[in-house]
Amino acid sequence: MKLVINGLSFSYNSIAALKDVELELGLNEVLSIVGPNGSGKTTLLKCIDRILKPNQGAVLIDGRDAANIGLDELAKIIGYVPQSSTSTFPYTVFDVVLMGRKPYIRWSVSERDKEIIAEILKFLGISELAARYFNELSGGEQQKVIVARALAQQPQILLLDEPTSNLDIKHQLEVLSIIKGLTQSRQLSVIMAMHDLNLASRFSDKMAMLKHGCIFAVGTPKSVLTEENIESVYGVKSHVTNSVLDRPQVTPIAPIATGVENSEESK
């Protein structure tokens, strides 16, 4: 499905978090949203999935305004993976993934629901965890379970908020490869908020760089990850090279002294 974000603005009380954001996500694309802390990455994802209601602008899914799609129908189109997930009460991995079938289930769980979940667990290589308790798993395992839960919704668009933030390098590569693989094997487009610029660079078709709630740059990783952009968005001097995988590789060198802002604050 094609997703178009049109002039989207959002503010928490009166503090603007997103200003006039324009973005497009094509079919089977992986789009990474990068930017410093507080630049609006998570807010943008939540606005797309109607967890937060934008003040202005619209999210169009195949031309339909998401505001006019019911929550339960939207749940069949968009899957959302939050930055961290905990459950107050203990559930087995199977039960957690089964919750992803909520938009389709009225009361009883059909044979097809079970089939879909068993397939997804197998696809993510976590079948062995099915009967384990979610809260007792490691961070990497939990992340895969949550991705599985979102996939059980059979969405056409998957939103992930920092899917790799708590993972070791092996789990980072595994999770991102799975996601990348999904866009190639199924009808799935992905938007993910990322902190790690090099992982974003490696796994994205397209990148958007946010600064203070505005899109600062958007395009291919090569066009977005430039030394100039990183300096003005992150305030960090960096060295960008071409990696062995033919993707831009960012080596941060040093933060630029932001003397003006600091002296203003100290007044």
Place this chain on the structure above:
Amino acid sequence: MNTTEVKRLYTEAKARKVLAILSIFVVLLIAVVISISLGAGSPRFAEAMQVIFSKLFPFLEIDPGSKITQVIILDIRLPRIVLAIMAGAGLAVSGATLQGVLRNPLVSPFILGISSAAGFGAALAIALGVGILMPFKGYLEVFNAFIFSVIAVFMVYGIARIRGITPESVILAGVAINYIFSAMLALIQYIAPEHTAVRAVVYWLLGRLSNANWETILLILPIVLVATVLMMRHSWDMNVMSLGEEVAISLGVNSRRVLAICMALGALATASIISFTGVIGFICLVSPHIARMMIGSDHRFLLPCSIVLGALLLLCSDTFARLVIMPSEIPVGILTSLIGVPFFVYLLLSRRRLFWH
């Protein structure tokens, strides 16, 4: 593990849960039979069964026994047993629901201020003879208790909705309202003209089922039944809400709406029960916990399991309450904790896993 095994694992887990619920239900039936055979007055098991079967199957023409036996069984013991089952079930399912929608294992419907408001209303009637519905003389404290519980819940809702109906805002508003009504209850006890009135208020607060009769049951049953069915319809929503509000929304569940609805239903069931019985606590807090330890957190099974456990727990407590110091009795509100806590602690210590986080 292949996909067939994964599916089988789930099917087996489900079968175990259903079996556990059915087993507790069977134990409950046994408890009913035992309870109806015991108590002040002569009728024992054989006479009790004779009366019951003669009424259940009149075409068999069984001799129902003497008039006094019939009265003891049908108008004293049976309504009390039915009230115990209904109250236990209603309190337990409200507790499980409130814990589910508030995502907090430490809450019960009493967090909404119901118990202290009901106590205040009843005290107003008992100690000062003041009632909102004056014409209903016999049920003055019942109506008072119910009406003030409803007022308390509306106050909680009104305060909580200012910042959005979230578990945090509901719990904080509930704590505040609880304190207000507790203070007013204490004030009535302090200024009550007679010591006997204070004693009557304390007795009401302890909770008892000794005033059970069929009228009461026919009045509460429809409310509790409808509220229970409606709460159970939200089982899936409660499951999804355990993962947090954002995930719930992304799965198509408007968690604030579900919270408001379930809060109202749980409060309604609880208020209508305790307005008659007085404050029987503990059942609504602990039954869901015991159920969770036995069959896990899936609310589709947790709610029915809490229902049978709550009914069993209150029936056992009440049977003890009327037997321990025969012909007098202990208020059941005291016994629910004395009987429930050892069982609860046993389960807590015998399990390796923590049942909430």
